[in-house]
Amino acid sequence: xxxxxxxxFTLVAAGAVVVVMTDDPARQAVTLSVFGVLLALLFLSVxxxxxxxxxxxxxxxxxxxxVMLTVRKTRRRR
Amino acid sequence: MSRPVRLAMFGLAGGVTAVLLVxxxxxxxxxxxxxxxxxxxxxxxxxxxxxxxxxxxxxxDLRGLDTLGEETILLASVVGVVVLLRPAADERVRxxxxxxxxxxxxxxxxxxxxxxxxxxxxxxxxxxxLTPGGGFQGGVVIGTGLHLxxxxxxxxxxxxxxxxxxxxxxxALGAGAFACFGVATGLVSGAFLANVLPLxxxxxxxxxxxxxxLNCSVGIEVASGxxxxxxxxxxxxxxxxxAEGAKR
Numbered sequence: 062x063x064x065x066x067x068x069x070f071t072l073v074a075a076g077a078v079v080v081v082m083t084d085d086p087a088r089q090a091v092t093l094s095v096f097g098v099l100l101a102l103l104f105l106s107v108x109x110x111x112x113x114x115x116x117x118x119x120x121x122x123x124x125x126x127x128v129m130l131t132v133r134k135t136r137r138r139r
Numbered sequence: 140m141s142r143p144v145r146l147a148m149f150g151l152a153g154g155v156t157a158v159l160l161v162x163x164x165x166x167x168x169x170x171x172x173x174x175x176x177x178x179x180x181x182x183x184x185x186x187x188x189x190x191x192x193x194x195x196x197x198x199x200d201l202r203g204l205d206t207l208g209e210e211t212i213l214l215a216s217v218v219g220v221v222v223l224l225r226p227a228a229d230e231r232v233r234x235x236x237x238x239x240x241x242x243x244x245x246x247x248x249x250x251x252x253x254x255x256x257x258x259x260x261x262x263x264x265x266x267x268x269l270t271p272g273g274g275f276q277g278g279v280v281i282g283t284g285l286h287l288x289x290x291x292x293x294x295x296x297x298x299x300x301x302x303x304x305x306x307x308x309x310x311a312l313g314a315g316a317f318a319c320f321g322v323a324t325g326l327v328s329g330a331f332l333a334n335v336l337p338l339x340x341x342x343x344x345x346x347x348x349x350x351x352x353l354n355c356s357v358g359i360e361v362a363s364g365x366x367x368x369x370x371x372x373x374x375x376x377x378x379x380x381x382a383e384g385a386k387r
Contacts, residue, residue, distance in 0.1 A: 110271035111194045114263070118279030123365065126283075130372040137380075 062106070069103040076100075087132045090125040097121035189338040190268050190347040198273065199353040203332035207317055210357060214314045217364045224371040231382045232374075235294045249291020256284030264358035268347035274357025281358070282365025294377055303370055306363040313360025317353060324349070 076096040083089040097120030104113035140148075168174070185196030198206050226232055260280035267273030289297040321332040328335050332349070339346030 111192075111273065111276070114272050114276040115279070118276055118283065122283045123279065123369070126369065127372055130376045134376050 065106050066103075069099070069106045072099050073103050086128060090128040090132070093128070094121050094125040097125070186341070188334050188348060188350070189341045189343075190350050191342055192268055192270060192273070194271070195268050195273050195350055195354065196347070199267075199350045199357075200332075200334045200348075203321065203349075203353065206353070206357070207321060207332070210314055210317055210360060213361065213364055214310065217310060217368050220368055220371050224375050226379050229382050230379050232378050233380055235298075235377045241291075246291050249287045253284065253287040253291065256287060257281055260284055260362070264354055265344065265351075267354035267358075268350040269342065269344070274354040274359075275361050277354075278358045278361025278363075279365055281362040282369070285366065286369060289373070294373070297373075301366065301370070303367065306366040306370075309359050309363030310367055313356045313358070313363060316356040317360070320349065320353065320356070 073096070076092075076099045080089060080092045080096050083092045097116060100120060101113040101116040104110070104116055181197055181201060182193055184201055185191075185193040188196060188200055190196035190200065257280075260277045263272035263277030263280060264274050265277075267277065285301065286297065288300060324333045324335050325331040327333075332353075334348040334350070336348035336352065338348045345351065
């Protein structure tokens with residue numbers, strides 16, 4: 062189990078770097094969504110399924126969707 | 140404030156925070172381990188109240204007041220979004236533009252998963268006291284799941300089915316019911332949000348007393364809140380535009 066936790070921590074750290082390094086906010090919404098799934102798997106690996114479920118709902122679906130819609134709106138106005 | 144001053148202030152604040160964080164991290168108990176005083180107190184308390192999902196017992200029974208606070212934060216954020224994203228004086232609402240192509244696979248996927256997702260959401264809310272998940276998680280699943288109607292069908296299809304007033308009332312009702320229940324239990328037993336309802340037998344769907352009821356009220360509030368929230372963003376994107384001749 063320790064190996065799984067170590068792998069998940071590494072993946073989450075790598076995913077966070079990818080999100081920060083993504084320049085375009087529209088692309089960032091997609092990488093953020095993938096990062097959300099990784100974070101949920103980390104929570105699952107440390108026996109926190111309740112938090113993992115919240116993370117999938119909010120971090121993988123709602124927040125990236127709101128970012129995407131905002132980016133579309135602001136680009137059209139410009 | 141000039142750039143060097145700002146950088147110096149950031150450097151000072153960032154440095155202090157970093158040092159404190161590292162010091163605090165070294166003072167933490169080791170990762171894992173077998174000594175968990177909070178678990179030793181929370182698990183028996185949850186079992187006494189016939190709630191197998193200890194997390195739900197903590198959220199809605201042992202520390203229900205914290206959840207009321209979180210729920211109020213969500214309510215306030217949704218109200219804030221509704222206020223900020225309403226069409227401004229220099230914007231007007233137009234007919235939604237209909238266009239674009241939809242792959243048959245996307246349509247099939249959407250209509251197939253619409254009933255599955257909403258059912259899973261409802262089950263997650265109802266079984267909050269028994270299995271992982273609860274009102275918040277299930278509510279988010281229902282609220283986002285209903286938007287598969289937009290993915291698979293169209294914005295018009297979503298608008299026809301989604302009566303926003305219903306969800307606005309649902310949001311207020313869910314949040315209000317939680318607070319009113321807290322006041323009522325306070326009057327009956329002297330403790331705010333005390334678990335005064337019949338507890339039932341451990342593991343049954345209708346057990347755990349107030350945890351089931353509060354899960355449902357949070358589920359209604361969160362599902363409605365997500366619907367109202369996303370509705371504002373979608374409307375801004377699809378229906379609201381700059382009025383002609385308006386000054387930027």
